[in-house]
Amino acid sequence: AQSVAQPEDQVNVAEGNPLTVKCTYSVSGNPYLFWYVQYPNRGLQFLLKYITGDNLVKGSYGFEAEFNKSQTSFHLKKPSALVSDSALYFCAVRDKADRGSTLGRLYFGRGTQLTVWP
Amino acid sequence: NAGVTQTPKFQVLKTGQSMTLQCAQDMNHNSMYWYRQDPGMGLRLIYYSASEGTTDKGEVPNGYNVSRLNKREFSLRLESAAPSQTSVYFCASGRTGTGEQPQHFGDGTRLSIL
Numbered sequence: 001a002q003s004v005a006q007p008e009d010q011v012n013v014a015e016g017n018p019l020t021v022k023c024t025y026s027v028s029g030n031p032y033l034f035w036y037v038q039y040p041n042r043g044l045q046f047l048l049k050y051i052t053g054d055n056l057v058k059g060s061y062g063f064e065a066e067f068n069k070s071q072t073s074f075h076l077k078k079p080s081a082l083v084s085d086s087a088l089y090f091c092a093v094r095d096k097a098d099r100g101s102t103l104g105r106l107y108f109g110r111g112t113q114l115t116v117w118p
Numbered sequence: 119n120a121g122v123t124q125t126p127k128f129q130v131l132k133t134g135q136s137m138t139l140q141c142a143q144d145m146n147h148n149s150m151y152w153y154r155q156d157p158g159m160g161l162r163l164i165y166y167s168a169s170e171g172t173t174d175k176g177e178v179p180n181g182y183n184v185s186r187l188n189k190r191e192f193s194l195r196l197e198s199a200a201p202s203q204t205s206v207y208f209c210a211s212g213r214t215g216t217g218e219q220p221q222h223f224g225d226g227t228r229l230s231i232l
Contacts, residue, residue: 009158034220043122043208043223044161051218090160094217104149104168104214105176106221110160 002027004093006109013081014117021076021112023091032094033074034106035065037087044090050074061085081116088113120144124209124224131199131231139194139227141209148214150192151221152176152184154205161208167192168214199231 003026013019025031032051036044048059055067065076074091092106125140143150148169153161153176163176165184173184181203183195192211196203206228212221 032217036220036223041225043225044210046220046222049218049220096217104212104217104221105151105163105166108161110158 002093002095002107004091004107004109006089006091006112008112009110010113010115012115012117015083016080019078019081019085019114019116021089021091021114023074023076023109024072025074025091025093026072027093027095030096031074032096033065033067034092034094035059035063035074035076036090036092038090038111039087047076047089083116083118086114086116122209122211122222122224124207124227126227127225128228129230131196131229133199133201133231135199135231136195136197137199138196139207139209139229140191141193141224142191143209143211143222144190145211145222146189147211147222148189149212149221150186151210151212152182152192152194153208153210154178154203155208155226156205164194164207201231203229204231205229 005024034049035047038044050057050067058064088111091109122143151166152164162178167173167186170189185193206226208226209224210221213219
């Protein structure tokens, strides 16, 4: 069964410092991995995805994520945090082996609240 | 572009009342999903529809019903609301195919049941 763990409920970082939001996953096959961001009173917005190939994936707003198959991790990173990056971040996984009606289902972590202090 | 539109944005119900949450997407997606979001629980899938005419249960389907009215619209119904169903409900849509594509979300319906 697929599952995602985000071990930190909250991450606090000063503006201008690098940030990392952690994610580990479990799938029976190979994964598609996604990061989403949620601002207050809004829906989830897609940030980036890993499908195959280069382990470092670049996405919107200067975010990137590193896929590590041996550690089953997909940590979200940004070299220099902005106050406007403060939001709730979700990691999600989909098993490439899924077929039929289950194809397309995403499994989400519980979310990590990122706060960037000025 | 509207994307995924949910109505209403807010609703307060009394225990035992019924209501239907509406969702429509204009991206020609085959798949549509209903999630609920509760503090510390992330997003939990209630029901989904992989294509027009089909629906399947997700993780937490009890107390809910859905209708895939057509390709664009996917509604969620609470027949007899309970306080445990107080939550933020999100509708999402996506392409069904290789599984590479992300889902697209509406802005949610905030539902309180007294």
